[in-house]
Amino acid sequence: MAAQRSSPSAVQTDAVRAAVTVALGVYLVGLLLTVLGNSSSGSSALVRTIKGRLFAPWLVPAWLDLGFEQHLTHGVPEDADHALEIRPTDPMRSEAVLRLPGAFGGERAARWRRLARAIAIGGSGDPAVLAAAVGRGAFPVLGTQDVRVRVLRRPLPERRATADDGDPRQVYAARVRLVDGELQLLPSEPRGEVAPLVRPGEATP
Amino acid sequence: MNGLDARAKPANFANRWLAFWFTPTDPRPLAVVRILAAAIGLLLLWSYAADMQTWFGPDGMIDPATAAAWRSPFGFSIYDFASSAAAVRLVFAVTVVVFLLLLVGWCTPVVSLAAPVLWATLLHRGPMLAGAADDCLAVLLWCLAIGRSGRGLSVDHLLAVRNGRATSPPSVRCRIAEGLLQVHAAVIAAAATVAQLKGDVWWNGTAAWWLAVRQDSRLVDLTGPFGASEYLMNLVTHAIPLFEILFAIGIWPAATRTAVARAGLVAWPLIGLLAGAPLWGLTLATLGLPAALRTPPTP
Numbered sequence: 001m002a003a004q005r006s007s008p009s010a011v012q013t014d015a016v017r018a019a020v021t022v023a024l025g026v027y028l029v030g031l032l033l034t035v036l037g038n039s040s041s042g043s044s045a046l047v048r049t050i051k052g053r054l055f056a057p058w059l060v061p062a063w064l065d066l067g068f069e070q071h072l073t074h075g076v077p078e079d080a081d082h083a084l085e086i087r088p089t090d091p092m093r094s095e096a097v098l099r100l101p102g103a104f105g106g107e108r109a110a111r112w113r114r115l116a117r118a119i120a121i122g123g124s125g126d127p128a129v130l131a132a133a134v135g136r137g138a139f140p141v142l143g144t145q146d147v148r149v150r151v152l153r154r155p156l157p158e159r160r161a162t163a164d165d166g167d168p169r170q171v172y173a174a175r176v177r178l179v180d181g182e183l184q185l186l187p188s189e190p191r192g193e194v195a196p197l198v199r200p201g202e203a204t205p
Numbered sequence: 206m207n208g209l210d211a212r213a214k215p216a217n218f219a220n221r222w223l224a225f226w227f228t229p230t231d232p233r234p235l236a237v238v239r240i241l242a243a244a245i246g247l248l249l250l251w252s253y254a255a256d257m258q259t260w261f262g263p264d265g266m267i268d269p270a271t272a273a274a275w276r277s278p279f280g281f282s283i284y285d286f287a288s289s290a291a292a293v294r295l296v297f298a299v300t301v302v303v304f305l306l307l308l309v310g311w312c313t314p315v316v317s318l319a320a321p322v323l324w325a326t327l328l329h330r331g332p333m334l335a336g337a338a339d340d341c342l343a344v345l346l347w348c349l350a351i352g353r354s355g356r357g358l359s360v361d362h363l364l365a366v367r368n369g370r371a372t373s374p375p376s377v378r379c380r381i382a383e384g385l386l387q388v389h390a391a392v393i394a395a396a397a398t399v400a401q402l403k404g405d406v407w408w409n410g411t412a413a414w415w416l417a418v419r420q421d422s423r424l425v426d427l428t429g430p431f432g433a434s435e436y437l438m439n440l441v442t443h444a445i446p447l448f449e450i451l452f453a454i455g456i457w458p459a460a461t462r463t464a465v466a467r468a469g470l471v472a473w474p475l476i477g478l479l480a481g482a483p484l485w486g487l488t489l490a491t492l493g494l495p496a497a498l499r500t501p502p503t504p
Binding site: 068112141 | 223252264270274275276279321324328338393400403412420421480484485
């Protein structure tokens with residue numbers, strides 16, 4: 001055993017094993033920190049700082065900075081199916097409508113649903129930027145430079161619900177238009193968030 | 206604890222570490238993982254194919270600036286430099302060819318490294334489009350890049366046989382790749398369990414119902430059985446995190462590893478089917494495949 005250890009190949013093997021062990025150890029620490037640091041329930045600033053400074057620069061490009069937060073559902077409205085609807089703002093052209101994912105299914109439809117959900121509830125970026133980009137992307141398809149982008153959510157019916165009210169409901173709407181080369185996004189406030197108009201002197205009910 | 210025990214424990218850990226990561230193993234289980242990963246990758250690429258120009262084309266919905274705003278500053282995509290429709294098509298076609306070569310095992314050392322690079326670059330081009338299956342496939346592909354998955358069930362192997370230099374000796378690199386697959390399988394199962402148990406629906410037994418009522422994305426309609434039997438709904442709901450906990454823990458002891466991994470070959474695709482994410486389920490089953498293919502220890 002001693003003779004084997006002193007042979008050049010054994011020394012080389014030990015050196016390689018040591019190097020691989022260090023690499024594995026570093027990666028496993030990075031894996032632990034990325035899982036902790038990407039948790040939606042929050043993690044300490046220290047974990048996020050270490051992960052961000054030491055591990056993100058080489059794990060992010062490889063798409064390995066992942067939290068694996070695959071909760072499947074929490075039964076909240078945000079977990080429902082989302083869809084995208086884009087139509088010209090001009091009411092005379094209202095028959096030209098892009099409904100996505102439309103009739104197709106599978107993973108292709110799932111990607112469109114993720115895009116719609118990202119516009120509705122955000123994520124790692126600004127939903128307004130995404131909505132504006134999606135609206136602009138629809139200009140050539142719809143043949144106009146003024147469109148209305150809507151995200152529709154199909155409600156999740158309660159188990160004890162007697163009637164299945166499965167009609168999709170609007171959760172995001174914005175007008176996207178190009179004016180003098182400038183892209184403009186005009187978000188529509190949901191009716192419930194708009195205060196009623198109060199005129200002085202009028203009796204309030 | 207006496208001094209002898211204190212010295213023995215680190216040595217025991219070191220021996221276990223060396224045995225786990227550096228025991229040469231047969232490359233064929235990793236070759237099966239390679240074939241499945243490439244097949245899943247091609248299916249996921251197929252889901253991009255029809256909308257490639259709509260999303261990433263010159264007048265697409267997700268321009269490079271929007272993608273950059275949604276990803277980490279360290280993110281990078283080759284597609285950002287593809288400024289014409291032809292260039293986008295070319296990069297995507299190269300990705301498809303690489304996955305096809307990975308599937309058949311031709312030029313495996315090169316394509317097993319190119320596949321995760323091209324996959325990551327595609328996901329970075331539209332991070333808001335990526336899902337759980339995409340994440341898990343990235344992990345699978347990087348593990349394959351480490352191991353010698355082309356040394357079995359591949360065109361490379363057939364060519365080597367024809368040239369009379371075919372050998373498929375057990376390989377340490379295959380063992381490291383298998384070990385990483387096992388670590389990730391356990392980590393993903395544990396992280397999924399923790400994420401699920403943050404929601405009340407996984408405690409009160411109704412999560413299966415909320416999965417079943419997503420009528421656009423579901424693959425099977427189980428609202429009838431779940432509506433009729435609360436016990437069935439509760440059973441399915443609680444079975445999912447219970448299985449995930451058993452998987453995350455049971456994949457480590459030699460006595461339970463094979464059985465748990467084999468159960469995962471059935472359970473993960475079923476969970477994926479219920480969640481409307483069959484490719485995610487298949488990817489997780491593939492992560493545990495090398496452990497499932499091992500011969501269980503004799504008592």
